[in-house]
Amino acid sequence: xxxxxxxxxxxxxxxxxxxxxxxxxxxxLTMVDDFTRLSPGILAKRSITGKVVTEFIDLMSMVxxxxxxxxxxxxxxxxxxxxxxxxxxxxxxxxxxxPGKPQDNAYIESFNGKFRDECLNEHWFLTLQVAQQKIETWxxxxxxxxxxxxxxxxxxYEFIKEQQNKNLTKEETVNLKLAQTMG
Numbered sequence: 001x002x003x004x005x006x007x008x009x010x011x012x013x014x015x016x017x018x019x020x021x022x023x024x025x026x027x028x029l030t031m032v033d034d035f036t037r038l039s040p041g042i043l044a045k046r047s048i049t050g051k052v053v054t055e056f057i058d059l060m061s062m063v064x065x066x067x068x069x070x071x072x073x074x075x076x077x078x079x080x081x082x083x084x085x086x087x088x089x090x091x092x093x094x095x096x097x098x099p100g101k102p103q104d105n106a107y108i109e110s111f112n113g114k115f116r117d118e119c120l121n122e123h124w125f126l127t128l129q130v131a132q133q134k135i136e137t138w139x140x141x142x143x144x145x146x147x148x149x150x151x152x153x154x155x156x157y158e159f160i161k162e163q164q165n166k167n168l169t170k171e172e173t174v175n176l177k178l179a180q181t182m183g
Contacts, residue, residue: 008064008068009069015028016112040064143155
């Protein structure tokens with residue numbers, strides 16, 4: 001699959017699960033911009049449908065802009081008519097990875113590994129609200145403070161700042177400035 005060459009070129013999206021309280025399921029939607037390694041958002045709820053996925057991406061896109069492509073696995077939320085119709089109306093290409101080949105979505109798999117090790121395995125969530133708060137705190141720290149070797153030792157935030165000086169469209173520059181502000 002082609003690699004991202006600009007911000008918002010490809011967002012990789014996936015699901016994870018955890019628990020809170022006394023065996024309550026926590027479903028988590030993770031997303032990362034493949035070029036900047038920025039995480040536009042992480043959604044944690046008891047359940048997440050294809051419609052909820054699209055509403056969350058719409059919300060994140062108000063700050064970051066829409067991606068040109070979204071790379072996902074073949075789960076029911078990403079294979080649904082709702083998800084594909086939503087993407088079609090926004091001009092977003094959906095790239096499904098090969099079944100059983102998570103390495104085809106390496107950026108989100110790497111992100112999820114860090115998220116699992118640094119956040120989910122480090123906390124015992126008593127309530128859904130506590131889980132959402134701790135996850136959002138981790139996401140902001142990831143964007144602002146966690147350096148990446150693939151970004152020459154920069155954090156996603158620092159890399160975005162550096163990209164503002166590159167040959168970007170006005171819309172991309174505005175989206176990057178918003179990303180800096182929102183974390």
